[in-house]
Amino acid sequence: MQTLLPLNFVPRTPPASFWQPVSAKTDLPPVTTTPEVAAALSRDCVVAVGVSGGKDSVxxxxxxxxYLDEIGHTGPRVLIHSDLGRVEWRDSLPSCERLAHALGWELLVVxxxxxxxxxRWEGRWQNNVKRYADxxxxxxxxxxxxPSMRFCTSELKVAIISSALRKRWPxxxxxxxxxxxxxxxxxxxxMPVSVRMPKLCRxxxxxxxxxxxxxxxVQEVFGAIADAGLQxxxxxxxxxMSRVSCAFCIMSSAADLEASVSCIDNQPVYLQMVELEAASTFGFQSGRWLADVAPHLLSTDLQAKVERAKLAAAEREALEARLPAHLLYTGGLPTAVPTFDEATLVGQIRRRVAELVGIEVRYLHAAEIRDRYAELLDRREEHAPNSLVIV
Structure with missing residues (x-):
């Protein structure tokens, strides 16, 4: 097997098999298709390849x-990149541009x-504070x-890319x-090889x-890139890095977070994200705070904010664990009205959480909390009149 990949192309501490890329020209497997894809390509449909700059998209x-050349496809072809702004690696867009130049394809950037x-994260926090206050x-x-709520993918990639493609080819x-x-x-x-994409359908x-x-x-991925002569x-x-997405991704390993923050270009957004951790009392990943990845980059003031936030987070979680399960919301609405004693407990927890996070909230007293639950239950009743449980 021909070795094509220089050692410095290999992510840190890879498995042994990682070091032996195959030749794209001779040993790479074919693409996988389905009858639906084959039929669409035979009709010279638009083909849009989403690219991030990472190895798999390249x-x-x-x-x-x-493959399109092999089957004689003559329809429109385009690369499309959703630029996520400050959280992008500096080289992500240039990597997409290098690929577009090599292929001779147009690159759409949305x-x-x-x-x-x-x-989006900052706005979500402000909206969630308002929701909690109300x-x-x-x-x-x-x-x-x-990982279970990746609106970063659904909103900032899939939705935006789908909209742009439909506007271009309605x-x-x-x-x-x-x-x-x-x-x-x-x-x-x-995952399936192909699936109908409702956001693209008209x-x-x-x-x-x-x-x-x-x-x-993965060896075949690196082999294809090396054979194409792409950087x-x-x-x-x-x-x-073992993978390329956002500079700091909710799916990143600890090693990748450390590698990313070692890039000077990524440090300003790192500090902004740590500020949001401190303000919200929520670590970036479950059980992991970005602040702990490179504490030496934090100012004395920010270090103090983070320590207060961690203490507040622990107390907030303990307080919220005391909430009766039947008073938690389902589908954004309650399913029961609390008793007076339960409403008193809810008010006590809300008051302390607000103090810990430094926000102002309404509905702190038992009577108004019961009224608010009843008001929200009326909304649920409009959609499912038999789902109410009044305690």
Missing amino acids: ACALATAR TRQAGDMLA LACVKLILPWST TQEIVNVSGIRRQESAARSK KGAEGLSWHPIIEWK LHEAYTRYG
Whole structure:
């Protein structure tokens, strides 16, 4: 097997198999398709490959371009990159531009008009504070995305990309391509090769999501990039990242967070994110605070804020654990009205949480808390009249 990948292209402490990329020209597997994808491509549909600058999206674009040439596809082809703003690596857009130049494809760059990823987290926190103040939620809600609630992907990538593609090609069939691979995670190992994409579908114009390199191994990904003569993203080559997404991602390993913060370009947004941790009392990842990744970068004032936030977080979690389970909200609304004693407890917890976080809240007394629960239950009753439980 021909070795094509220089050692400095390899992420820090990789498994032994990582060091042996295969040749894209001779040994790479074919792309994986479905009858639905094949039919769409035969009709010369629009093919849009989502690219982040990371290895999988680059290899996916290369493999897709090669396959389209092989089958004689003559429809529109485009790379599309959703720029997440301050949380992006400096080399992400240039990496996408290098790929576009190599393929001779157009690169569309889209952004969220209401602000970047960090602005979305900051705005979410302000909205959640308002919701808590109005007892529209009984527990304070974190600002961050989570593995089970990845609005960073759904809102700032899928929704924006789908909208941009439909505006560009309002009446044409579109296949949206991404570099998901089964090897990446247990969840991705179960993903389909292709699936109908409702956000792309219009009357008379279908939309599909396609994962052509879903069966590829990581060595094959690096091999394809090396064979194409493309420069890898500096996150791999200079900082030893195992994956490229946001500079600080909710899915990142501890090692990747440390590698990312070692890049000077990423340190301003790192400090802004730590400020949000301190203000909200929520660590960036479950059980892990960004503040602990590079405490030497924090000012004395910010270090003190973080320590107070950690203490406040522990007390907040203990307080909220005392809330009776039947008083927690389901689908954003309560399912029962608390007794007077229960409402008194809710008020005591809310008052202390507000003090800990430094926010002002309404509904602190038992009678008004019961009235507020009843008001919100009326909203639930409009949709499911038999779901109420009045205690």
